[in-house]
Amino acid sequence: MMEKLFDEYRGLSDKKIRPNEPKSEQFLKAFKELLDKKNNWAFLLPFKLSLEACTHCGTCAEACPVYIGSGREKIYSPVYRADMLRRIYKKYFTLSGRIFGRLVGAKEITERDVNALAEAAYRCTICRRCALACPFGLDNGLIMREARKILAELGIVPDELKEEGVENQITYGSAPKIPYEALMNILDFVKSEIEENRKNVNIEVPVDKVGAKYLIINNAGDYLSFLDTIRGIVEIMNYVNEDWTFNSQNTGVFDNVNYGLFYSDKDMIRVIRAHLETFKKLKPEYVVVGECGHAYDVLGHLMKDLIPAEERPFKVIHIVELYDKFLREGKLKLDKDKNSAPVTFHDSCKIGRCGGIYDEPRRLIAASCRDFREMYPNREYNYCCGGGGGFALMSKYNFLDFRMKTYGKLKVQQIKDTGASTLITICANCKRQFLDMVSYYNLNTTVSGLSEIIANALVY
């Protein structure tokens, strides 16, 4: 039984956090480096602004799904969590904090604070709904991400994100270490299954094709856990008869994830570089991000800021944008009666609130489903499912209980209120969280990607 460090849950092991080892000095050193332009040029402004300009009005709390889902426990409010770091910032890095101390909320760091922060930083999925609520646009989610960056410098990162995530991806081409032969077998199986279902249809699954118009790079987890989505993609791309390809480890990284986003700019850039090397070999016109949210956030948005334009001679789009383009061009003939069960749609945070894709999936669902029911709130106000920030991968100790009893509880109610029997989402981490939710709460809901829904509605 591990000791409590922040709340009744644990997401990281004692081996990782090392609760009895003094870390506060190292923490302050890493914090100081993070406040330096040279070390944190990318996020310094919003980070410092969010640390300094908060008036503690608490408006963000009512926007936070974990706070609401927990029954409004104070420790889960965004401002409380951010204040754990903010108070240390005031004490060591501001004049007023040094002079006036507790009067301005400054606090001396203790070993207990560092241990608590190590867990608290992993109670926020960085869904950034709080930033939407803040009257000044401050981002307590970003503060939690920066806290994770400090902790990463101390070696405190969940194995699921670093060792089993980033390191695997860079070494083996995918986080789940799918061997080449296994990948090919999976794709052969997908091909034969579609050909069996759709008589007289010849299916091609190009892999590592150089110079294809569309390079579709999936979340590798889809090849293992959400094969229906892969099947959907293959069928749709064959249906529209476009020039496209998947890739494998033979050309580099074939997993679109970038878990560096969740804990370290350095690792995020390492993965971006590995992706760029891969794209350089394959020379696509478009890099199409498969059904994954955070991958789209990094490749579709952050990469544009972090990497000069000449180093990325391709366009990046989410696969839903591509389907939407096909639909608007009349290339997709869909029969909505083929999907007659009531469906609802979950706006993934990284695709909606952080990605700007709201209308495309709705157009596609409207064209391929008979009974679409919005969940409320939706679009930019939608609640995070609880799988974001790397959480969908973290189930050890009692962390699954945390995910289910806070975020999950709120989300389950939202889904139930729609009365839909199928939940559609376009992010692999959301899907994982929903599958866990279905089993944890014994829900009678089918979790689906959009690709298989569209593929099912295709008219031949």
Next chain:
Amino acid sequence: MYEYMLLIVGIILPYLTLAVFGIALAYNFFKWMFLPRPVMWAIFPAKENTVSILLTIAKRIFSLPGPRKFDKLIFTLAWMFHIGLIVSLSLHAKYIFLPHLPFEYEMGSIAGLFAAIGSFGFIIRRYYDKRAESYFADYFALVLLIITLLLGTYIRILKLVDPAQLWGWVQGILSLNPVLPPTNTLFLIHLFFAQIYMMYLPFKTLIHPIAIFYGQKVILDKRHIGKE
């Protein structure tokens, strides 16, 4: 002794206040302006051009969309407070140009009262609302403001100060030929607290309007809306 007080509160302190306020405000604004911001990490729906960004900022200042959606109480209090304060401060600023406006006492009294009620509500909310910790500094700014606002409103309602005399004092300060301020004691206390608050403002509270210009929701250019 009283004359020294008049001199300090009515002549020395105003120049000190203007200097501290101006320099600290400019420092705060430029500090953020010169920090690099290569990564936008936007919140969508995004704004596609400068006009829509400016409209969004204006909307955010006057309609407080976040609090309106998520916390009706703070929305109501913030609205009362800010509108009251803006009207009240405008009626003070008018002494730069005009000695008197019709209904200024009535308007000023109502505005001051609105702002005071708003700030009092903030204090009560802070005390009872346990979602966020509040520190001495958070209460200090509000208490200072309430004292200033209530004194100002009381002075206006009872018309304790002659506007012509105030006009003369303001003009004297601005033209660098200062004259002593009106001698009413309550007015001098009001003036003293108002100046302390103004000097404190840029270090604490005034960061938040600046934050509106740099916060996460404003943003964007073509790169971030997929139209590169």
